[in-house]
Amino acid sequence: xxxxxxxxxxxxxxxxxxxxVQLLESNLGEIxxxxxxxxxxxxxxxxxxxxxxxxxxxxxxxxxxxxTQDDVDIxxxxxxxxxxxxxxxxxxxxxxxxxxxxxxxxLAEHGNEIFALADxxxxxxxxxxxxxxxxxxxxxxxxxxxxxxxxWLAGIINGTGNFILTEMREKGRAFDDVLAEAQALGxxxxxxxxxxxxxxxxxxxxxxxxxxxxxxxxxxxxxCEGITKITTQDVKYAEELGYRIKHLGFAVRRQLxxxxxxxxxxxxxxxxxxxxxxxNVNGVKNAVLVDAHPVGQxxxxxxxxxxxxxxxxxxxxxMDLVRAxxxxxxxxxxxxxxxxxxxxxxxxDNTRILSADEMxxxxxxxxxVKDDVGVLAKITQILSKSDISIDAxxxxxxxxxxxxxxxxxxxxxxxxxxxxAITKIEALDSVVDSVIRIRLDELIE
Amino acid sequence: xxxxxxxxxxxxxxxxxxxxVQLLESNLGEIxxxxxxxxxxxxxxxxxxxxxxxxxxxxxxxxxxxxTQDDVDIxxxxxxxxxxxxxxxxxxxxxxxxxxxxxxxxLAEHGNEIFALADxxxxxxxxxxxxxxxxxxxxxxxxxxxxxxxxWLAGIINGTGNFILTEMREKGRAFDDVLAEAQALGxxxxxxxxxxxxxxxxxxxxxxxxxxxxxxxxxxxxxCEGITKITTQDVKYAEELGYRIKHLGFAVRRQLxxxxxxxxxxxxxxxxxxxxxxxNVNGVKNAVLVDAHPVGQxxxxxxxxxxxxxxxxxxxxxMDLVRAxxxxxxxxxxxxxxxxxxxxxxxxDNTRILSADEMxxxxxxxxxVKDDVGVLAKITQILSKSDISIDAxxxxxxxxxxxxxxxxxxxxxxxxxxxxAITKIEALDSVVDSVIRIRLDELIE
Numbered sequence: 001x002x003x004x005x006x007x008x009x010x011x012x013x014x015x016x017x018x019x020x021v022q023l024l025e026s027n028l029g030e031i032x033x034x035x036x037x038x039x040x041x042x043x044x045x046x047x048x049x050x051x052x053x054x055x056x057x058x059x060x061x062x063x064x065x066x067x068t069q070d071d072v073d074i075x076x077x078x079x080x081x082x083x084x085x086x087x088x089x090x091x092x093x094x095x096x097x098x099x100x101x102x103x104x105x106x107l108a109e110h111g112n113e114i115f116a117l118a119d120x121x122x123x124x125x126x127x128x129x130x131x132x133x134x135x136x137x138x139x140x141x142x143x144x145x146x147x148x149x150x151x152w153l154a155g156i157i158n159g160t161g162n163f164i165l166t167e168m169r170e171k172g173r174a175f176d177d178v179l180a181e182a183q184a185l186g187x188x189x190x191x192x193x194x195x196x197x198x199x200x201x202x203x204x205x206x207x208x209x210x211x212x213x214x215x216x217x218x219x220x221x222x223x224c225e226g227i228t229k230i231t232t233q234d235v236k237y238a239e240e241l242g243y244r245i246k247h248l249g250f251a252v253r254r255q256l257x258x259x260x261x262x263x264x265x266x267x268x269x270x271x272x273x274x275x276x277x278x279x280n281v282n283g284v285k286n287a288v289l290v291d292a293h294p295v296g297q298x299x300x301x302x303x304x305x306x307x308x309x310x311x312x313x314x315x316x317x318x319m320d321l322v323r324a325x326x327x328x329x330x331x332x333x334x335x336x337x338x339x340x341x342x343x344x345x346x347x348x349d350n351t352r353i354l355s356a357d358e359m360x361x362x363x364x365x366x367x368x369v370k371d372d373v374g375v376l377a378k379i380t381q382i383l384s385k386s387d388i389s390i391d392a393x394x395x396x397x398x399x400x401x402x403x404x405x406x407x408x409x410x411x412x413x414x415x416x417x418x419x420x421a422i423t424k425i426e427a428l429d430s431v432v433d434s435v436i437r438i439r440l441d442e443l444i445e
Numbered sequence: 446x447x448x449x450x451x452x453x454x455x456x457x458x459x460x461x462x463x464x465x466v467q468l469l470e471s472n473l474g475e476i477x478x479x480x481x482x483x484x485x486x487x488x489x490x491x492x493x494x495x496x497x498x499x500x501x502x503x504x505x506x507x508x509x510x511x512x513t514q515d516d517v518d519i520x521x522x523x524x525x526x527x528x529x530x531x532x533x534x535x536x537x538x539x540x541x542x543x544x545x546x547x548x549x550x551x552l553a554e555h556g557n558e559i560f561a562l563a564d565x566x567x568x569x570x571x572x573x574x575x576x577x578x579x580x581x582x583x584x585x586x587x588x589x590x591x592x593x594x595x596x597w598l599a600g601i602i603n604g605t606g607n608f609i610l611t612e613m614r615e616k617g618r619a620f621d622d623v624l625a626e627a628q629a630l631g632x633x634x635x636x637x638x639x640x641x642x643x644x645x646x647x648x649x650x651x652x653x654x655x656x657x658x659x660x661x662x663x664x665x666x667x668x669c670e671g672i673t674k675i676t677t678q679d680v681k682y683a684e685e686l687g688y689r690i691k692h693l694g695f696a697v698r699r700q701l702x703x704x705x706x707x708x709x710x711x712x713x714x715x716x717x718x719x720x721x722x723x724x725n726v727n728g729v730k731n732a733v734l735v736d737a738h739p740v741g742q743x744x745x746x747x748x749x750x751x752x753x754x755x756x757x758x759x760x761x762x763x764m765d766l767v768r769a770x771x772x773x774x775x776x777x778x779x780x781x782x783x784x785x786x787x788x789x790x791x792x793x794d795n796t797r798i799l800s801a802d803e804m805x806x807x808x809x810x811x812x813x814v815k816d817d818v819g820v821l822a823k824i825t826q827i828l829s830k831s832d833i834s835i836d837a838x839x840x841x842x843x844x845x846x847x848x849x850x851x852x853x854x855x856x857x858x859x860x861x862x863x864x865x866a867i868t869k870i871e872a873l874d875s876v877v878d879s880v881i882r883i884r885l886d887e888l889i890e
Binding site: 019022023026027030031032033034035036128134135136139140143144145146147148149214275277280281292293294295296297298299300301302303306307308309311312313315316318319320323324326327336337338339342343344347349 | 464467468471472475476477478479480481573579580581584585588589590591592593594659720722725726737738739740741742743744745746747748751752753754756757758760761763764765768769771772781782783784787788789792794
């Protein structure tokens with residue numbers, strides 16, 4: 001008996017949606033060779049009629065209607081946004097449809113509710129495309145590292161930010177200048193807030209942290225700092241010291257002094273050693289470094305955005321579902337797929353997410369001082385009194401005004417202590433301006 | 446109803462087998478949180494009784510008997526070799542047991558037969574641990590990139606070779622010297638042939654190529670060249686030109702002049718640009734770069750060997766099988782797992798594996814010439830007549846004997862043409878010694 005084709009509805013025909021249509025046109029042969037099951041698009045959700053879409057595919061703007069159709073097995077939501085997209089996905093789930101989405105904002109903010117509903121209706125909401133584009137980081141963390149205890153991960157998960165920092169370093173250009181170019185190239189939105197303030201990265205980090213540690217999605221607890229305050233001056237000093245500044249999302253499991261575990265979720269610019277692979281991920285590319293026991297460090301690199309990369313991730317999810325739907329019993333099939341957040345929903349735990357105050361990291365400090373005798377001694381004394389250990393000091397030649405920047409790199413310290421020390425340093429007579437601080441991580445295994 | 450635990454038999458208690466035992470001890474909590482199913486070791490196959498193994502686990506040297514036991518669901522073969530291991534795996538399959546193995550040599554040489562038998566008996570032979578240790582490259586290529594058409598891949602898939610080349614470059618040490626150290630450190634075997642002659646890499650490449658292109662395993666058709674002839678001199682010249690020498694396995698799909706497709710399977714030292722991530726993978730680490738449509742280039746990095754990394758990969762396979770075995774119907778479960786070679790067995794195709802003669806790559810040539818006027822003109826003329834395009838020339842200062850090395854880098858050329866040109870160059874009066882040649886690849890997307 002010939003099996004029925006698996007039918008897809010694609011909601012949204014922007015860059016990603018069009019990429020999925022094109023992928024299915026170009027690679028259908030390879031796909032069928034792998035699964036033995038025909039896969040076809042039966043519906044597309046689009047506001048305006050498109051002439052470049054195969055005539056056999058139904059086009060409609062009525063998304064709520066599309067997802068209830070009998071000739072839809074899998075709904076692919078690639079329109080973005082957190083309002084209509086949410087309503088449509090919930091409607092699809094309630095009608096027993098599997099969902100594949102690239103919508104990181106929606107899942108980071110409403111994923112707990114959506115995944116619970118999907119479990120209730122015995123369907124899956126797959127989301128490989130929502131983090132790091134074409135890099136299969138969701139599958140890797142949920143399945144390939146599933147026998148590991150994940151200690152931490154650090155990722156370049158926003159291509160726009162990485163493009164800007166790469167240009168600043170390679171060409172000595174200023175932030176605003178590169179941002180304008182990124183907007184012209186289409187790498188950055190007209191309103192670049194989500195990218196340059198780290199919100200997009202925080203959405204993705206929320207998802208990564210949950211599947212790494214088995215905790216509910218907690219976007220509101222991510223500490224988030226963007227790249228808007230990074231100057232070419234700091235990029236240059238970092239380089240002189242053998243470091244590069246990358247905008248990283250960190251999810252870190254920590255043993256606390258009281259014996260409990262705590263989790264740090266933070267997105268911020270970070271100095272990392274320039275011989276680390278992660279430091280050499282340039283332009284719009286993404287990469288995620290995972291440190292887990294017993295596998296050690298593994299890293300995953302690729303295009304974080306774009307039609308082809310995102311369509312590849314969307315279709316990887318579809319392929320998993322096609323295999324599941326090809327099982328004799330659909331109920332069985334679903335039970336064979338990995339849990340939404342890698343861990344069974346009843347086994348997610350409430351490990352405390354640490355406040356910014358409690359987080360620990362190394363720091364790069366740039367202190368602008370009057371060229372006085374003794375100021376360096378005063379600063380190092382303050383640091384020493386706060387139990388902050390200095391790793392390196394770089395004093396630059398005096399400017400015309402007799403002011404010099406002093407660069408100090410310190411070993412990992414609790415943010416609370418760092419804040420106290422900085423307040424004292426800023427109170428010194430010889431210190432002009434606020435202290436510039438950027439986190440620093442050696443990425444030690 | 447409480448489900449029965451999934452029972453494992455581990456055959457071989459060397460580094461990897463012991464690693465699996467330790468992983469299950471340390472991470473059982475995380476594993477159970479993920480699958481909800483108890484996993485336990487019921488049997489270990491070992492020649493001599495071990496005191497450090499839990500007393501509830503049966504120890505025996507009778508492997509053929511172990512794999513037939515009722516309290517064994519999954520057989521983990523981590524003893525290596527291609528004789529006993531083959532017999533035992535076949536016996537296990539015939540008794541309906543799933544198999545997880547790290548045995549690249551066995552699968553590269555006998556995998557077609559073993560996978561066919563497994564399909565016949567409705568079980569899986571999983572082998573994540575057989576390629577690149579802790580890097581989940583099998584899962585990535587078989588599942589995460591499954592909607593892509595894979596164009597080529599290039600991998601550092603032998604840690605010993607990479608350690609040797611890294612030391613030669615970083616410290617200017619000679620091959621023999623580093624090899625002796627690698628043996629002392631336990632990175633290289635007493636008989637290092639498999640590592641330094643590229644045979645181990647060829648085994649792994651055989652597996653990668655099959656799952657990338659959907660072709661039967663064809664180890665005997667891999668062109669294989671080791672690193673024993675690499676000199677510190679060539680490492681240094683490569684560096685001056687902005688390249689590093691890495692021992693890479695390449696699987697490349699090529700469109701031939703007659704419209705057909707051909708596949709290159711080759712393992713050899715290769716100059717690659719020093720700003721490529723792959724060029725910055727150092728020491729015993731492994732990495733695989735995959736170029737596929739439409740995802741573009743993605744790269745996967747991690748520990749290629751060692752107890753923890755290999756145990757992580759073994760257990761990832763076990764976790765997939767645990768989920769499958771947890772389905773209401775075992776028959777259904779198996780149909781839901783990805784095919785052994787990524788493509789359905791009936792869809793594997795017979796794309797021709799190209800002979801060495803037909804392969805195409807760039808080249809680094811080192812020609813030792815007498816310091817005559819005109820010799821460079823003669824060499825470039827020969828290359829030009831063979832339609833070989835020169836990318837760069839580096840002429841080094843004369844040695845005391847009036848002999849100089851001339852370094853020439855040429856654009857991709859068919860090996861047949863390169864051979865002809867080299868024969869002519871070696872026939873020139875001014876050319877002393879054989880021409881040293883090392884392949885070169887820009888790794889262009």
